[in-house]
Amino acid sequence: MSLFKTRLTEMFGIEYPIIQGGMAAGIVSTAELAAAVGNAGGIGFMCAVQWIDDIDKLEDEIKKVKDLTDKPYGINVTLFTEVGKAWFERVFDIIEKYKVPALETSARSPEPWVPRIKSLGIPWIHKAARVRDGVKAAKLGADAITIIGSEEGGHPGAERSATSVVGPLMVDKVDVPVAIGGGFCDGRGLVAVLAMGGEAVYMGTRFCASKECVIHPDVKQMIVDMQYNETDYLFMSIGDPVRAVRNQRTQKILEIEQKEGAEGLMKFMASTKGDKHSFGGPTAMNTGDTQEGVIPFGMVGGRIDKILPVKEIMDNIVSEADEVLNKLAVRKYWKAK
Template sequence: MGFDTALTKALGIRLPVVQGGMQWVGYAELAAAVSNAGGLGILTALTQPTPEDLRKEIRKCRSMTKNPFGVNLTLLPSLVPPDYAAYAQVIIDEGIRIVETAGNNPGPVIKQLKAVNTIILHKCTTIRHAKSAVKLGVDFLSIDGFECAGHVGEHDIGNLILLNRARQDLGVPFIASGGFADGYGLAAALALGAEGINMGTRFMCTIEAPIHAKVKQAIVDADEADTALVMRRWKNTTRLFANEVTKQALKVERESTSGEFAEMAPFVSGKRGREVFLNGDIDFGVWTAGQVIGVIHDVPTCGELLSRIEREAVGAMDRSKALYTATPQSKL
């Protein structure tokens, strides 16, 4: 007995749970722990400073797990964009056949990866973008609701609607991303037509996540109102943990008369956010977290977490099934 979804069958995993790519979090220690626990662990390519560093991280992860794992490659606007093709070539050369893509204009990278039959999971925040990704030949869509951490898009549509729309309109299997942390969420996603779930913030709050214990405790102590949306003024809306720096950034965004992003830039520095995960000062810089922080209350190992999710999901599905009893039609 076990889960038998399009996702588990295609990826060769036991549980339909994907650990999403996260900047400064998706290292080998976490990805291997998730894969060893039956889910799909994912390395974050651009956490590595060069393609060759990614090669080393892939080999490190392979030494820590015999189970499938993937790599996230996110394409975002940049004054000096990374060499995405070189990162993709390392992924190909190292024999990784599962890649999570996201961001702008992924066509060339997807074409490069699909040339060697890579399984592509592409993240989208709207049905329109999802349909565009289908034309590129992706294998799974990761439908990212407004609840998610990081880049939420500009349409503010939650997963209850997005997943229903995905089921109605998309001809490609999809997984649910944004707002998931437990087996009840997995059962709900499956009921809405998803083939599994993607979790980011929940995996940040595990023993194996390579971030400071004080950050994990801040997640445990927070509730669902402790995030904030920044950079909407520049149509690059991002959900962050609502710490002091985020609040300062919001003040600048709202009160700036020039509307120049340069006024905002010092507050949303990725380098400062990286330091938060290392030094544990949760107010040192901005860092991403989803609204799901409101339902995270502990810091388990990945093995403990995924075992719990499996039990909860099975229990929730059994309970739902028990709510309906087929009765003979009345003869009246």
């Protein structure tokens, strides 16, 4: 049996244990990306929260993905509390109406939504940044868990725990299959995840540096140009951190947090709300303003040096993972000829 066949590939009906996580912070994870990942043998999630102001656009995006692929795809529902209950109800109705093949939840406890989620009858994976949140979601009935470490781009959690620690811990604590993410971009990452007991590698930043991702070319180029140690960990003062590429905006935010704490930060964020450079509105990810917006890429950007078509990214991951496995099988080190 192929080592790439796991409970997660079975659950989602995909060829390779590779998941593209839902991404927002502007328009990032669209039909083009999800379809490309699906066509290349993985599964990609489109983030519903991207169309927070015009949820009809989620329907258009689902129609588009169905035109682009007959492979599985998913919708991510990031459970931010500031979005009203009616909005979430609408999203779940859309998922049901279009028979979306898979659901990902993240960011908050899914508890209030469990009956609605279960009524959809589709595979449900919940993403957690803390092991205890993953355990809770599994107890609530999630079919699978993604655990992410603080290396990740986006909202990596206030614990600042490493993927190499929370990954195996999560696997040991639940019976359902676990995807592991935060800091992966290649075949060595896929094998590392399998070695930790994970059943799929989970990635975001790598797929932002793809031809199919709709973010601005100058922003994609930031991934290619950045070093692994050039990200900042923002918003710790309000307990909801974001990892983002270091730029003028992140440095300004850190300065305010250090000098004025949570109160100063909230004032600053409110003063920038609605402006294209603020976090949460239409963002720099799409306008290409590389200095005045929060661009939430992960540390792994420091290992990515090319913007590639998704098919090539996926093929490279699989062939590199095969090569690593073959070498390990004959007890050879990765660099051995």
